Amino acid sequence: MFSIERTTLTEYLITQRRRHPGATGELNALLLQVAQACKAISRAVAHGALAGVLGSLERENVQGETQKKLDVLADEIFLRATHWGGDLAGMVSEENEEPIPLPAGNGRGKYLLAFDPLDGSSNTDVNVAVGSIFSVLRAPVPGEDADTADFLQPGERQVAAGYAIYGPSTMLVLTVGDGVAGFTLDPILGEFFLTHPDIRIPESTREFAINASNARFWEPPVRRYVDECLAGRTGPRGEDFNMRWIASLVAETHRILMRGGVFLYPRDRKDPARPGRLRLLYECNPIGMIVEQAGGRASTGDRPLLAVPPEALHQRIGFVFGSREEVERIERYHAEPAAVPDTELPLFHDRSLFLQH
Ligand SMILES: O=P(O)(O)OC[C@H]1O[C@](O)(COP(=O)(O)O)[C@@H](O)[C@@H]1O
Ligand SMILES: [Mg+2]
Ligand SMILES: [Mg+2]
Numbered sequence: 001m002f003s004i005e006r007t008t009l010t011e012y013l014i015t016q017r018r019r020h021p022g023a024t025g026e027l028n029a030l031l032l033q034v035a036q037a038c039k040a041i042s043r044a045v046a047h048g049a050l051a052g053v054l055g056s057l058e059r060e061n062v063q064g065e066t067q068k069k070l071d072v073l074a075d076e077i078f079l080r081a082t083h084w085g086g087d088l089a090g091m092v093s094e095e096n097e098e099p100i101p102l103p104a105g106n107g108r109g110k111y112l113l114a115f116d117p118l119d120g121s122s123n124t125d126v127n128v129a130v131g132s133i134f135s136v137l138r139a140p141v142p143g144e145d146a147d148t149a150d151f152l153q154p155g156e157r158q159v160a161a162g163y164a165i166y167g168p169s170t171m172l173v174l175t176v177g178d179g180v181a182g183f184t185l186d187p188i189l190g191e192f193f194l195t196h197p198d199i200r201i202p203e204s205t206r207e208f209a210i211n212a213s214n215a216r217f218w219e220p221p222v223r224r225y226v227d228e229c230l231a232g233r234t235g236p237r238g239e240d241f242n243m244r245w246i247a248s249l250v251a252e253t254h255r256i257l258m259r260g261g262v263f264l265y266p267r268d269r270k271d272p273a274r275p276g277r278l279r280l281l282y283e284c285n286p287i288g289m290i291v292e293q294a295g296g297r298a299s300t301g302d303r304p305l306l307a308v309p310p311e312a313l314h315q316r317i318g319f320v321f322g323s324r325e326e327v328e329r330i331e332r333y334h335a336e337p338a339a340v341p342d343t344e345l346p347l348f349h350d351r352s353l354f355l356q357h
Pocket of ligand 2: 119
């Protein structure tokens with residue numbers, strides 16, 4: 001089938017809008033601006049060394065991470081594509097400590113946008129799939145500049161969420177609260193076409209993803225889960241498991257949406273100042289909404305992720321998601337009394353400062 005015979009992203013969004021008779025089209029306008037940004041980032045990523053965009057800058061972002069040239073470029077592209085549209089009341093990026101000011105003299109809209117302009121950017125120099133992640137919330141006070149507190153809404157309040165993956169093909173995967181749809185970019189036409197109309201995550205899986213180099217810092221329920229997977233056919237699960245780690249959240253998410261699996265970046269004892277690796281507002285929440293809309297489950301490890309009230313813009317949190325049965329099993333292991341005495345886990349006993357309740 002030629003691309004042109006398929007549904008475009010614009011057509012899909014118009015169809016979705018019909019479900020909301022009072023809709024003004026602002027959300028669609030915003031999502032199309034985001035899609036435009038993703039096309040531009042896809043182009044920069046694809047040109048790689050030819051465009052001189054690989055490698056690092058000699059500076060760090062707010063989180064103390066060395067910025068890649070592409071992190072900064074992708075951030076600028078997101079900004080330029082979205083902040084003039086008048087559909088936003090505020091925006092937050094991984095690369096900026098505070099909400100990004102919108103242009104003076106421009107109208108303010110009713111939505112908030114939080115994004116990770118380039119996720120998995122440590123992979124750009126090795127030519128592995130990376131992506132962009134975004135989350136859309138309603139502004140508590142539409143038409144006025146949003147402040148930090150306005151962004152601190154639980155993930156269950158998101159009105160839309162998505163990611164673009166820059167892999168062998170570029171795809172946009174999106175939810176506006178009515179299932180998950182995947183679009184593939186036709187690079188010649190510069191258009192996203194609907195290729196994956198109703199993505200569903202298989203309920204069970206025999207594949208898990210975790211950064212095993214952190215094993216010595218894991219809490220007992222995570223250790224138990226992974227040990228049981230590794231024990232395979234001769235262990236309590238009675239089946240062999242497969243393991244993957246790409247170090248690119250978008251790529252792991254995409255694999256899980258396509259063929260099932262479970263992903264864990266749990267809170268651990270590696271660095272008490274960082275309870276988990278991934279950021280709640282613009283990594284975990286949007287991926288969590290997509291996963292749940294696709295029939296999977298998103299969790300902190302011990303409770304539903306999307307119900308967590310955020311406390312800070314760049315808050316990190318333990319994140320476990322994927323096939324429902326496995327995530328529920330991991331939550332069950334967290335609920336069961338620890339096999340290891342508290343004294344061996346000084347940072348995580350009941351009265352710990354680091355417990356996330
Ligand atoms: O370096 P690690 O521990 O493997 O962590 C990899 C994780 O970090 C990330 O790269 C963080 O995202 P950023 O590249 O946007 O900082 C995730 O994509 C990935 O899941
Ligand atoms: Mg990221
Ligand atoms: Mg990033």
